Amino acid sequence: MNRFAVSLTSGVIALLVTSPPAFAQKVRSIPPRIVTGNCSGCHGIHGNAQSPEFPSLAGLDASYIEQRIAAFRAAPTPPSDELLYWLFNHAESKKIAASNSPEALANMVGIAHALTPQEIKEAAAWYSAQKPKPSAGHSANLPPGSMTSKIANEKHQAKANGQDILHESAPVTANAMGGLNDDPFDQSSWFRLVQNLQLSAGYSGYAKFNEGTHHDGLNQDASSNNLISVGLWLNFQTVGP
Amino acid sequence: MFSKRATIQNTVTALYCYLTSEVLETTRMKRARLAYTLTSGLALLVFIVSVYPDAHALPSYARQTGQQCSSCHVGGNWPQLTPWGRFFKLSGYTAGKSLFGDKGIGLNYVPVGMFGQFGATWASQPNDSQGQPVVSPNGSVSAYEFTGEVGTKLTDFLGVFYEYQLGNNFPGWKGSGGPADVRAVHFFHPGGQELLVGIDSNNNPTSQDVWNTLPSWGYPFYTSPQAMSGPASPMISGLGGQAASVGVYALLNRQVYAEVSMYRVATNFFRWMSAGTSLTGGGANYLDGYNPYWRLYWTEQHGPHVLMVGTSGMHSAVYPNSAAPSGPTNVFNDYGFDTQYDYLGGSNKASVRFSYIYENQSWNAGFPQGASSTLNGNIQSLNLNGTYTLHDRWMFNAGFFVNNGSNNAALYAVTSPSGSQLTASPNTTGYTLELDRNLTQNLKLTMQYNGFYKFNGLTSNIDGMGRSPGDNNTLWMSLFVAF
Known part of the structure; x- marks a missing residue:
């Protein structure tokens, strides 16, 4: 075992030392x-x-x-x-x-x-x-x-x-890596549908969250609602199976 | 629908009941104290990190690269990886700043991160027909996991990833070394091509993989420790924390990947990776010698479309008794096929993943001892699942799974209270639905539903007392915090 450990360590060191600066x-x-x-x-x-x-x-x-x-x-x-x-x-x-x-x-x-x-x-x-x-x-x-x-x-x-x-804003605002930045005016009908489903499930705290105009993921004025969502999640106990 | 005031009121009441019950019940006092210690520890760390100059606190790679979670994780929803996230891992976590300052003194950033997971699990039928608990405690808010993470670039050619998890075992807490991964890499450029060659050491077969199809990072990405699962799974997913590897891999033109790693029991030099995990305890899988794992995949990207087709496998020789690792071994040969398709168009993304693993078992040691009812057997594990990411905030996931195997009474038998054997089959089929919401990139709410069509080969009366597979269904709500 020790021999193995030594050979592994020296292998790694050798690789580091011999790697030429690119x-x-x-x-x-x-x-x-x-x-x-x-x-x-x-x-x-x-x-x-x-x-x-x-x-x-x-x-x-x-x-x-x-x-x-x-x-x-x-x-x-x-x-x-x-x-x-x-x-x-x-x-x-x-x-x-x-x-x-x-x-x-x-x-x-x-x-x-x-x-x-x-x-x-x-x-x-x-x-x-x-x-x-x-x-x-x-x-x-x-x-x-x-x-x-x-x-x-x-x-x-x-x-x-x-x-x-x-x-500079891109003609395609899409971001492949995906920032956490939603455009509040760019909400698809799917998004609205989800909001409705949410409400019916008792997630009332979220509705305000999404109505907020500052919704760019950084300065969410609705962040105080985050706490409310946790509250709602606890409350889900009453509607869970 | 609940009004906001009623909601807050209920929440406060629920919290109050929870907290007072913690204080009143002496058996829970230790846990409460532990939770308090951990919480105050977490708060202290949060404070320290928040005042540390030029470090804005997040799992360490975000500090190393200066990028947000969503650069490497699809929609910020870890552990799914973007193409850049996959490359970051394969290139040994060497993008961004090195840990150590230019003059060799001081640190460029804090190379640690912390995770916490809190929530509650509800079972469809938490008790059996005799009133005995099957899932316990049912619907009580608990801390599930605290994880400390060290991940950093050490030099241009060397990077490390290490987690230590404190997990709730219901009851009791257990600490163990989580995924550990050390990489040394070098780029070669033969004839205008690019060949990335790496040396890798990790403590869980498939944890080194960059796709979300193989067991380590497959869907469901997280489950409640209280959720039920079928009895059979292939050995390749049963060695985490007990094995350690040395392997070599190559990535040609970021398109073709090949790897061979040798796994052995995580003793001696490798013990740090799996600190806290008993290698000789009951249920541990103690490997004999060096066991090969291999992986081969091809991937292609065209615009927002990414496709991967791959295969993997492992040969494992496992001692029948981990407390006395000597003599003949049981041999498990796993053969896997997997494929993943990603659509990464803007802030709405989609992934479809498929994985099939066939395991051939030879109970050379277990059969003569009676630990297996047959000399040879097999396991088939199939997973088909997908994720749709909406606005990088909502994640809709759905998965279907089949965990089948040959009958083996010694391993899977279920007997009724009257003593008659109901089944010797491990066949379990079901689905997992999950909805995630990223509140910020540090906070994720998860709602997961685990459902079963078939449990232990039975579609009804799975315990001889009238329990149906659906009674094992669980709903899990959790809040994941990452700093």
Whole structure:
């Protein structure tokens, strides 16, 4: 057993020690580690996002990509905890919610803060050197099908000029990763049906919850109703089998 | 329908009754004290984490990546994974910040998280016809689980995931090492391709998998510990916390995945993974030597559509008596087929999952000793289920399951009060319906209904006293809190 433990440990150490730093060369044929392990998860290795929900980055100006990440980094850090923010830091929680788009809040602002300047440079250089595929997923910030990289760049640059680019709203508001941000005006008939079913089951506390206009998952004015929902859930005892 | 005031009144009354009964009944005082300690501990942790600069408290990976739960979990509904969540796991949890600061001193974030689960379970018929409790306590509000979690990136190539759970066993609490997973990874780029190679060590076969089809992370994702279940399940799902593995896996172009892991009993070097779990106690499955587990799948994504088709299996040699692990063993060979389809379009999402596991059993040790009635046997386990996510807030889940096996009186016999054998079959069929509501990304309300068509091969009189399979149905309401 001990021999086994030793060989496992030394195996792991050997792997760590012998792994070369991925960002050694200047002209790359292989993507930098930050692209392989982080960016490519949504944007693809060659910057052609598989899902239509994520922006394709292939062929964009490196300076534009850097500028965009800088804007994410300049934005207030997103709360990774809505409840605690609501409890302890209500004012700031509202501020943060107001200054970020749902997509940026859920996915990009936080991870941008985790990047080093070196990693940003490497990622931007890599993606700007890639060729955009017309068949790949469109940018969430651009109408589908309209984008040669040149047009994309121009559009981006125009928007980025003096504007809060974090607030660019996507034509498809869909968010593939799924932020917890509902648009109160975008409630389908299904949603209303569910609300009715809820009421009939005795979940009266929820009805108000959903009527609230501040319903973006961060500064829920209806959060006080959360407690009521717990109450209702306890009360379900009387209607349970 | 209840008015709001009546609701609050009822709630307060229910809470009052619950609390006073805790104080008055001396047998419950210990539990109350434990609950108090845990609650105040949780409150303290919440406070500490909330004042910690640049850490906004959530299970540690959210702090590591700065992303929200919903980046990796479909609609924020853990443990379902998004494509990014799957890749994050396979790449060894190495996205985002390392735990340790740049100069090697200080921590970049708090690498721990906490979960708590509270709720109540109601059985269709909590007592048998003689008045003896089958599900107890029925409909009483209880804490179900407290879990501490450590998950973090250690370096660009090494990440770890570890949970320690304190679970309510009704009665009594039990602590045990939950899923444990350590990964070391490296990316290779042969000829313009991408090959991710990883070394993995974990303490539960299939817990390393990234899909929600195999036993560890399959539907139902959580169940009440009080809910009833059929008597037979394949060995691949019966080794959690008792086994430990060393394995190697490869992911080619994020499309083809292959893995081989060797499992052994979780002693010595691996003991930390399964701290708290008895490896030699009754019902423990003590493995003989190294037992191979394998996994192969293919996946493809086109726009919002994701498809996976896969197969998995395991060969397990288990000592008949875990307290005296020596001599001949029982051998279980599991063969699995599974497939999952995800539609990830915007904030409305859908998943359909299918899994079938066939187990071939050789009771080489148990049969001569009388622990099994047959030398050879089998188990078939089928699960078909799906989830629809509405606005990333509501989750509608439905599942159908079949847990069948060959007759084995020594394992599954049910006798009536008069002493006649009613059945020797483990065949159990049923369904699980679940409705979840994410209140915030830290709070989830769950309502789950477990129903049975057939229990122990019987569709009526399952205990010889007139109990029907439907009497074992349970309703579970729970509140899940994650920090």
